[in-house]
Structure formats: structure tokens, C-alpha cells
Amino acid sequence: MNKSLLLTFLILAICISTMSMSAQNLENHKWNHRILIIKTVADHSERFEDQLTEFKDAQEDLKDRRLVLYAIRQNDFSFTDYTNSSKNYTGKLVEKGVKSMLDQNEAFEIILIGLDGGIKLRKNYIVSREDLFSIIDAMPMRRN
Template sequence: MAPLHSQNLSSHQWKNRVLIIKSEDKKSELFKKQLGEFETTDAELKERKIALYKIVGDDFWLKNYTKPNANTTEKITIKFKDEILEASKNFEVILIGLDGGVKLRQSSLVTKEQLFQLIDSMPMRANELKRNN
């Protein structure tokens, strides 16, 4: 098991955009559909520096597309729940930018096209694209 610093979002600042997909029920159709949106997008998620936090109840999985050796599974901390998640929501999707700010928070499905369009419209992403061209 990895150290709990993986739940410290500041450890991702300026390195990763954090995509959090949270459900209180692992059998939720919305949760399954949301995860399915990103099943075949590993290259796109890596290019956009995504660290995916999948949270079901008290269980937490991290998949870091830019640093696979940082992937981990553990129990979610109360601090993380209290500071980041909305307890009243059974399902939510949160995107945190490289600067640590919340860029998206919603309790409905986010398509891969919506997510990528949002990220690609961000000034830091525009700079990344310019540097890569």
C-alpha cells in the first residue's frame, strides 16, 4: 500500500490535472457509464496529464496516467472527504487544474469530448500545445 500522500492534492499541483469520479454505490449505472467514457482514452488522458481518482464509498483508487508507478489503492481519508467531496452527492465528477483550482464540479455524466474540450480551452493547456508544436 502506498503512503496516504497520494490523497494530498497539492502533491499533484503543477504536475497533474486531477479527475475525481465519486460514487457512493459501485453498482451505480451512472458511475459505470462515467468510467466507461474513459476506457479507451489512455493516450488522451496521459497527454493532458490526468491523475484519475476513482472513489466508491470509503475505497479510493488512483491511476496516474503520467506516472504509472504512482498508482495506488487505499481507504479514503476523512480529511479528503471533508475538504474535496460533497457528502450530499451520491455521484460527482470533479476536475482540478494544474494550479489546484476546481475547474469542473457536477453530478451528471461528463463525456470525454466535454472533458477534453474544457481542458484544451485552458490557458495552461494552450501553452502546452504551443510548446509541443
């Protein structure tokens, strides 16, 4: 392997790992996005799939409410930015970041974090899109 190819590969690996850790840093979203976290510890979870399906046809509503989504299955996650799809990606959870917000004793969780970084909703059952949107629409920053 020649040195320039090795160097290119190394730089690419560093960029990808930095992007993954940086996007999991919830502080990066503060005042820019509301964060929706949907988590399961199971390989297959009907609640997890049903919760994702609940928001499947609501992309415009999610974008309008400035939401980003972390869909977490065990230690793997997918990140969806409804305001900018070019930022979407998948990866592994890191200790600092989203993982620190999760309750390890819960098999399924849905968490909503507001623009101010505070937890606005934390449930271990499926939340309808109507209920989620009404919570967001009642927030002071949303009303403004």
C-alpha cells in the same frame, strides 16, 4: 515471529500508509497533474460505471493532458496516474485530502481540478470525454 521479520513488517506498513495519505494530498499534484475525481456513494452505480467507461479507451489523451484519476466508491478508491502507471494503487480515503473535496450530499460526482489546484468542473451527471477534453484544452496552461 522473530524481531527482524516484525520490524520489516512494521516498516512496510508505515510506508504503505504514508504513501496512501501522501497521494491523497491534492497539493502534491499542484502544477504537475490535473485531477479527475469520479465518486459514488453506492455499492453499484450505473452512472459511476458509465463515467469510467467513457474514459476507458482514452489513456493516451488522458496522459497527454497530464491527468490523474481518483475513482471513489464509498470510502474505497483507486488512483490512476496516466503519466506513470507504476504509481497506481487502491486504498481507503482519509479525512484530509480528496475526501475534503467531495459533496457528501451527492450520490455521484465528477470533479476536475486544474494544475493550479482550482476546481474547473463539478457535475453530478456523466461528462463526455469530448466535453472534458474541450474544457482542459481551453485552459491557459494547456494552450501554452
